[in-house]
């Protein structure tokens with residue numbers, strides 16, 4: 001920047017010339033000078049000393065201006081003037097010069113000056129542009145260096161979802177190299193159903209400006225090059241550059257990022273806690289103790305009565321009293337159980353209006369964690385009339401998680417592996433959420449006890465999933481049941497309520 | 509070896525239904541009983557030289573069954589003391605046996621079991637656990653596998669199955685199986701038998 005005053009030093013920069021090449025350039029300039037001069041001399045020999053031949057040097061001076069700075073233009077101009085005037089007789093001494101000749105010389109000198117000034121100005125602007133470009137290049141390099149060290153994958157797409165930039169971390173996450181995906185649609189990185197819905201999402205954003213994804217943290221499935229899916233945490237920002245809209249996505253792998261795995265575990269632990277699994281255990285022993293008392297009493301009364309009846313003349317009134325007491329104790333046991341059910345069913349469920357679609361999609365992505373079997377196609381059919389629901393979010397996520405996991409597990413040996421989560425608004429005003437699979441359907445052995453705890457056909461499983469689902473759904477004032485799909489798979493359905501009229505129906 | 513009919517059985521339980529029904533059961537078997545609503549009520553009833561047998565619940569407010577047991581032993585009471593426990597109180601019961609209880613019963617119990625327990629408690633002096641039985645038990649102990657012995661030790665020390673399982677690195681169900689093996693090998697009829705004999709031989 002300090003060299004602005006010495007344009008020659010910028011020559012190699014501007015034209016990419018080395019020192020050696022600059023020497024050649026100067027050599028050709030001088031050669032041109034002599035060639036032009038000689039031609040001019042020959043012409044004046046032929047046609048007499050016409051002063052207008054002076055303008056023959058203008059192209060040369062322009063060339064000097066382009067290659068060099070104002071000083072050289074002035075020097076070359078002076079040289080041309082001297083050369084031309086000395087070589088064209090009879091120009092010397094000047095008193096022989098005519099008025100037109102003087103005018104020609106003055107115009108020539110002015111022309112040389114304007115070329116020098118104009119050229120210098122042009123060069124200044126050009127240099128500024130070059131410097132700016134250099135800086136931009138620098139900044140980009142720095143930015144790239146930063147991007148390549150960030151652990152999150154960074155993907156930039158344009159408004160048509162065409163990938164513009166794909167960071168090193170993204171390469172690691174998705175198994176594609178940047179060259180492979182740049183210029184392709186972002187949807188190659190998405191499994192169905194997102195793949196086919198993505199266009200609509202973007203269109204929706206452009207049409208309404210409503211930000212469903214932008215600026216929020218979302219859990220979505222990603223699709224690797226090898227076809228496997230993995231859960232990711234996605235944050236999207238908008239970039240406006242040169243009037244073009246770009247989207248920048250930060251992608252965090254939830255299966256690999258240790259911190260996130262922990263967060264996930266915490267979340268699941270919380271889910272399990274909320275689902276009252278641990279409470280069942282704690283209450284189990286309290287319950288056993290409480291029930292023991294009436295049961296023991298009943299046993300004593302009955303056994304005692306049986307003993308009394310063995311006597312030749314049994315004391316019937318005593319036996320009747322004992323049986324009455326036994327009956328009372330049986331009722332007491334029933335009371336204890338009823339209390340317990342009220343306690344469990346009372347539901348501290350904090351019902352709030354929740355965005356059902358987002359809840360379902362987040363849970364769908366979450367359900368992928370730890371499931372290796374990925375031939376399963378998860379699709380959503382969410383009715384726009386079921387946007388908002390009254391729910392305790394974490395609990396309903398637990399229900400969905402259980403149902404989706406069960407569906408995944410049921411299709412382990414199936415040819416067709418389609419999992420559809422859909423929502424519908426019923427005429428009664430209730431929202432029905434259903435989870436349908438293409439598995440073998442329910443084992444007839446257990447259908448009657450399906451929603452009871454500890455009923456399972458899986459060796460490694462507790463069999464409490466569906467009973468927890470029922471507890472939660474009933475605490476929400478809903479019901480849960482199952483149907484058999486025409487092709488034989490199982491469909492689990494449960495109902496939830498809409499928020500009261502006028503509340504938050506258009507929650508984002 | 510006969511139980512005189514006048515010998516009273518003292519029932520101590522905070523649960524009315526439990527007291528009444530047990531009293532009825534004993535009555536149906538021709539035994540006289542008296543009920544007390546708490547350990548304190550029993551101690552306050554002013555019986556210095558008790559005859560018969562004492563049956564007490566473990567879980568009671570104020571003074572629990574174990575505290576009552578200690579108090580009675582301190583007072584030099586000769587009457588045998590049977591402890592009743594609810595579910596999950598087995599470690600407590602083991603402690604009770606070590607502290608000198610004649611027997612322990614898990615609620616709910618069969619009439620035969622409680623009557624036999626009373627019978628046995630009242631006919632045998634606390635320290636004269638039949639020697640032949642003891643010798644037999646010692647002989648049987650030798651036939652136990654190391655794992656079975658570990659489980660037995662755990663049980664006798666009043667550890668719940670889960671704890672034993674964790675300490676031995678096996679599943680609670682396996683502990684259950686080992687426990688059953690130990691019982692059948694040693695000829696113990698009940699857990700109570702097993703613990704009592706183990707205590708008797710100083711395990």
Ligand SMILES: Nc1ncnc2c1ncn2[C@@H]1O[C@H](COP(=O)(O)OP(=O)(O)O)[C@@H](O)[C@H]1O
Nearest residue numbers: 406407410441456457461462463464465466490
């Ligand atoms: N989508 C399904 N398809 C077939 N069977 C199912 C499905 N969902 C649940 N079941 C059956 O119901 C049983 C109970 O399910 P659940 O209560 O979630 O317990 P778990 O999954 O731990 O076995 C399962 O073992 C399985 O046999």
Ligand SMILES: [Mg+2]
Nearest residue numbers: 402406465466
């Ligand atoms: Mg399940």
